[in-house]
Amino acid sequence: MTSLNDSLSAGCPTGLAPPELTNAPDSSAFVRRVGGQNRLGLTVRGAKCGACINRIESAVKALPDVETARLNLSTGTLDVAWRGDLGANTIVQAVSALGYGVSPQDQNRNVSDEQREERSLLVALGVAGFATANIMLLSVSVWAGHGEMGESTRRMLHGISGLIAFPTILFSGRVFFRSAWSVLKRGHANMDVPISLAVTIAFCVSVSETLRGGEHAYFDATVMLLFFLLIGRFLDARVRRKAYVSARELAAMANRTVTRLGEGGEARSVRASEIQPGDRILLSPGECAVVDMKIDSGLSEVDDSLVTGESVPRTTFVGMSLLAGTVNLSQPLQGRAIGAASDSLLSDIARMLDAGEQRRSTYRKIADRAVSLYVPFVHTSALLAFLGWLMAGLGANEALLIGVSTLIITCPCALALAAPVTQVVASGRLFRSGTFLKSGDALERLAQCDYVIFDKTGTLTLGTPRLVDEIAPDVLDDAAQLARASRHPFSRALVEIAGPGPIASGVREFPGLGLEGLIDGVTCRLGSAEWIGTDQSDITSSSLWFSKGDEQPIQFHFADHILDDAIETIRTLKRAGYGMEVLSGDREEAVRDVAETLGIANWRAKSSPRDKVQRLEELQAKGHRVLMVGDGLNDAGALALAHASVTPGGAMDISRSASDAVYSGGLASLPRLISVAKQARVVMLQNFGFAAAYNLVAVPIAISGHATPLVAAIAMSASSILVSLNALRLNTMPERL
Incomplete structure (x- = not known):
């Protein structure tokens, strides 16, 4: 069993399900051989914070021959690379021994798992909130009748509170109990261990006090503690699901099909992951490349703004390289894959996303730092109060009651609200704007x-070209008749200005040059200066030229407006x-x-x-x-x-x-x-300051044995109201940097 400090550094709690490794498949079947390395992808359940990352990665890196081990907290994936004869199951067992659920990576994982966890937490939160409200009504009656209420009436009200609290603690507290038990039986501890201990002891002492007719019962504070802790756990689950979206969407893009050409020219659709370097690929008009390729034949225009930010389409040529994410605009292109899909630009971006999410996962929030100081302080104070009064000659039951009173009166309501209520108010203000x-x-x-x-x-900038010239309406109408037959961004810009209308007859598009068609029986062209045949010196890549028969060509300038x-x-x-x-x-x-x-x-x-x-x-x-x-x-x-x-x-x-x-x-x-x-950051720091000041006042009251239910209720409510009102000031603060 580790010490309390070890439990705090061990990371945050595991998820709803106990992380058992029962009937797990043989992970050796999932090992990939890449560049002389063995690589294994695992799905880890229960990792919630930076300390979890450090703990898991350190345990895996300590195994012989392991070169890299990287856990992405947002997606729950652990990538391990090693050389030598290390068995994959040994890696799985090393992670499982820490109390985390682990299995071979599920490539078909979807958002439903995260949504189920959110729903389960939301139901637990709702039950705890409903129970808290009802128990508080009963507690108010006890407090109001303090000194006048008979023992039998008080015992009855406490008994009803206990009947409400018991199933609530079993149902809503299972999130923390399962997590605590899963690590305790492996000889470790996490943040859910002291939480479970506090809830259990407080409930048991409250039951004992109720049975013997005592004045002190803390069913309300016990359930309230679960309620506030579940708020944080639900918000954490929501954020992690949102963070997983980017990886899933990019994976969906990278897993599209590719048209592979056989030796005889036959076309076959295959998954992008099946493409190998040197494979011949057909990229049809309107299709997005999902592997990097080099063009062998075909002339077209491509839009690579997604991957390069280049706002003007480019004309292709034989030998030109296309990056994954490039869209073919006009004519079919054939080429050869430069590398596998795992080596493409999309995969590079996926790895960047993975690294970025991992880096953010290790960021220690203000609330995390506050909790790391708060929890040892509270539990140490409660333990010292119990031991001190016991040594002073007080009975074990009375000393335990004072210890639990210290634990309860310092219920982290203000601490639990300090960050979330600030975030909710700030988010609401931003959402309205x-x-x-x-x-x-x-x-x-x-x-x-x-x-x-x-x-x-x-x-x-706007991201789409806009016509910047004043063009005569008749010229614009004629040019638009050709532009309506093209998907080129400049053509779309012309059509946007001209509006709906007819299309020239016999329009043909020549990739890299422009369009040609008949308007009123006259041959017209719209495209590059080369296509029009002009010798004008004012030629830029952000312009189109229009010619009608033997008339003087007209230039259209385009710009991406700021x-x-x-x-x-x-x-x-x-x-x-x-x-x-x-x-x-x-x-x-x-x-x-x-x-x-x-x-x-x-x-x-x-x-x-x-x-x-x-x-x-x-x-x-x-x-x-x-x-x-x-x-x-x-x-x-x-x-x-x-x-x-x-x-x-x-x-x-x-x-x-x-x-x-x-x-x-x-x-x-x-x-x-x-x-x-x-x-919001300033207000958050102020709230944590208020919470700390509250505890400096509340702890001596509790340790001295003066923490009656009325005092505890007033103190906890006052601290919660104070941080909430302070957070609401965000709605009235002037906006200035």
């Missing part, structure tokens, strides 16, 4: 950031002292223009997802805490690895899942979010 906060600890991390990195396309509130947002952040830069995969010309317009001196163009992550790591190595703002697939890895991250509501699902907050009220939401986060 169009920002959705995904996790409570995001507020703390957002408040700590001192450097902001912006993606360009879709973040600082968001209306971007300039003021940047000015506000500058005044607040934040460092900033633009980090984009778009062309140098486009990135430079946006950065100069916004007054951002630092900018980088043509940045790949890996480049963005490396830049983040450079800044973090210099001591910066980086806030990443982006919206594309190419931003997902950086969003996950940044100290904190936000994304606009129109971003890709994966990017929204990888970020800490999603805003829909424009870029001006960013200063508001940071301001509220900073205010």
